Amino acid sequence: MTLKLRNQTAIVGIGSSTFGRGLEESQLKLGSIALAEALRDSGLKRSDIDGISIHMGWPLGIDYDRAAEAYGLNTRWVYQSWLHGRFVTSALQAASMAVACGMASVVACITAVSFTRERHILGGPGDLEGCREDGGSHGEVPYLGLTAPAGGAALSMQRYMSLYGATSEQLAAVPIAFRKHACLNPKALMQEPLTLDSHQSARMVVDPLRLYDCCLVSDGAIVTLVTTADRARDLRQKPVYISGMQGIRSGRNEFIFAPPGLGIQQQGVGPEFSNPVFNNDVYEMANISRNDIQGLYTYDAFSPLVLFVLERFGFCATGEAARWVQNGAIELGGKLPMNTSGGLLSEAHVGGWNSISEMVRQLRGQADGRQISSCNHLQWATCWGDSFILGNQA
Amino acid sequence: MTIRTPLFRKSPESLPFWQAAQEGRLVLPFCPKCDQPHLPVGPVCPFCFSDLIIFKESSGKGKVSSFTVVHKQWFPDFYRPLPYNVVQVELTEGPRLMGIFEEKDIADLTVGANVEVGFKILTPELTLIVFSPE
Numbered sequence: 001m002t003l004k005l006r007n008q009t010a011i012v013g014i015g016s017s018t019f020g021r022g023l024e025e026s027q028l029k030l031g032s033i034a035l036a037e038a039l040r041d042s043g044l045k046r047s048d049i050d051g052i053s054i055h056m057g058w059p060l061g062i063d064y065d066r067a068a069e070a071y072g073l074n075t076r077w078v079y080q081s082w083l084h085g086r087f088v089t090s091a092l093q094a095a096s097m098a099v100a101c102g103m104a105s106v107v108a109c110i111t112a113v114s115f116t117r118e119r120h121i122l123g124g125p126g127d128l129e130g131c132r133e134d135g136g137s138h139g140e141v142p143y144l145g146l147t148a149p150a151g152g153a154a155l156s157m158q159r160y161m162s163l164y165g166a167t168s169e170q171l172a173a174v175p176i177a178f179r180k181h182a183c184l185n186p187k188a189l190m191q192e193p194l195t196l197d198s199h200q201s202a203r204m205v206v207d208p209l210r211l212y213d214c215c216l217v218s219d220g221a222i223v224t225l226v227t228t229a230d231r232a233r234d235l236r237q238k239p240v241y242i243s244g245m246q247g248i249r250s251g252r253n254e255f256i257f258a259p260p261g262l263g264i265q266q267q268g269v270g271p272e273f274s275n276p277v278f279n280n281d282v283y284e285m286a287n288i289s290r291n292d293i294q295g296l297y298t299y300d301a302f303s304p305l306v307l308f309v310l311e312r313f314g315f316c317a318t319g320e321a322a323r324w325v326q327n328g329a330i331e332l333g334g335k336l337p338m339n340t341s342g343g344l345l346s347e348a349h350v351g352g353w354n355s356i357s358e359m360v361r362q363l364r365g366q367a368d369g370r371q372i373s374s375c376n377h378l379q380w381a382t383c384w385g386d387s388f389i390l391g392n393q394a
Numbered sequence: 395m396t397i398r399t400p401l402f403r404k405s406p407e408s409l410p411f412w413q414a415a416q417e418g419r420l421v422l423p424f425c426p427k428c429d430q431p432h433l434p435v436g437p438v439c440p441f442c443f444s445d446l447i448i449f450k451e452s453s454g455k456g457k458v459s460s461f462t463v464v465h466k467q468w469f470p471d472f473y474r475p476l477p478y479n480v481v482q483v484e485l486t487e488g489p490r491l492m493g494i495f496e497e498k499d500i501a502d503l504t505v506g507a508n509v510e511v512g513f514k515i516l517t518p519e520l521t522l523i524v525f526s527p528e
Contacts, residue, residue, distance in 0.1 A: 123468045124400075124468035124469050124470075125400060125469060125470070128401075131400065131401045131402070131403050132403070133403045133404060133405040133408070133434075134405055134408065134434035134435070135434065135492070141480065141492045142400035142401065142402070142469075143400055143401075143402040143520060144480045144492060144493070144494055144522075145400075145464055145468070145469060145472055145474055145478055145480065146462070146464065146480045146492070147400075147468045147469070148468060151462065151464070151480075154462040155460050155461075155462050155480075155482060156460070158460050158461055158462050158505070159459065159460035159505055162460075162504070162505035162506070163505070203465065204463075204465045204477075205465060205466050206462050206463070206464050206465060206466060207462050207463040207464075207465065207477075208462075252440060263459055263460075263484075264459075264460060264482070265482075265490060266432070266433065266489060266490055
């Protein structure tokens with residue numbers, strides 16, 4: 001018999017540093033600012049923290065051992081993954097599982113990054129990981145000149161456009177929506193609306209991805225505190241419960257930046273691969289359906305990833321997403337608001353935690369001018385198949 | 395002329411593939427048990443998990459399953475000038491392979507285009523896989 005985790009753990013504190021480009025402060029310094037704010041937010045003390053969860057370590061971010069040493073923490077549980085944005089969901093899930101089984105009481109999920117200082121590792125000659133034998137983790141083939149995560153996302157979107165007739169103009173609806181949201185968020189780096197014209201006339205980076213289809217390169221820190229539901233009810237803020245979870249899918253029919261069934265790398269093609277057969281775990285654990293989801297948040301490193309997650313989790317049919325996101329469908333007030341603080345595309349790149357913080361604010365009723373009314377159930381999901389659902393009802 | 399290429403790492407399993415490429419032949423790893431080819435070259439058959447692998451010559455033909463064109467100068471002094479393409483080709487045998495599309499035929503580069511493989515030896519370590527319209 002497996003453990004029942006629905007609503008057993010909760011996010012109880014969030015804190016952040018300034019977000020910016022070329023910030024002077026070290027990642028370690030930015031992290032300390034975020035930690036202090038998260039503690040004030042939750043009412044917890046530094047000595048309450050006995051676990052650390054990190055998905056973006058050195059050199060982009062900070063490692064658990066330096067964080068514990070520099071911040072005077074003492075832990076009895078740690079999670080730190082391979083340095084990749086893709087492990088953001090796992091980092092939160094690991095924290096949840098640790099407190100649920102009593103290996104830690106309070107876990108601090110710490111993300112303190114400087115993409116501007118370390119951008120050389122993302123692509124080009126400084127990207128050692130991209131040189132992995134038989135292809136990098138985003139499909140990189142550096143000896144041919146295909147490098148950086150953007151290269152893999154471009155390969156997927158090119159095929160998607162060809163199969164389904166999607167256009168760059170349709171894709172623009174994604175960054176345009178998230179820019180609108182950023183303009184309602186004083187912390188977001190981008191404060192000017194994005195027009196279709198600006199999107200189309202901006203430079204091509206790797207075809208079909210244009211400048212505004214690619215995430216911001218920025219610096220900043222966010223700390224997210226996780227504890228048990230029982231403990232959460234004694235703290236300062238309304239608990240934000242973790243209701244459902246599911247993990248990363250992998251295999252020959254998976255490519256990090258494509259929905260199954262698209263046909264990138266060695267993926268099979270066709271409905272038997274693209275039907276969301278395995279994408280119900282998160283709803284089952286949460287005991288709700290996708291119709292109950294009032295807002296969807298995703299790792300928007302590139303605009304196409306937003307289309308792919310909508311299809312992967314069955315919010316629209318295969319090949320339909322580019323049409324589905326038109327006419328404000330993913331904007332506040334639309335069918336399914338997404339990334340309501342601006343995402344990686346327009347708020348800042350803090351490994352996705354900026355959107356998770358926004359989910360917490362929404363469920364607490366603290367989202368100011370971006371508030372989704374009667375907000376009870378929000379979902380974080382990625383096009384590589386992992387997800388969690390947050391709710392504010394015990 | 396010096397061609398400065400980014401680091402190119404070859405797995406031990408893939409050496410017969412690159413040896414054949416140097417000789418102008420496209421070979422694929424096949425499983426003698428279930429007779430399926432796979433890419434990337436692995437240590438076992440990913441379908442039936444047999445650890446016997448034999449290399450057989452491929453038709454060298456396939457269809458472009460995807461491509462992209464790079465406009466950003468990620469590699470300073472790269473041996474290919476911007477903008478340059480990369481293609482992913484679905485070989486008739488099934489597996490997909492990365493290469494480049496012959497630049498002079500660039501107008502014919504579309505998803506679904508029928509192509510055949512060629513090779514260009516750049517350095518003793520590096521053979522380029524080049525696809526051109528069939």
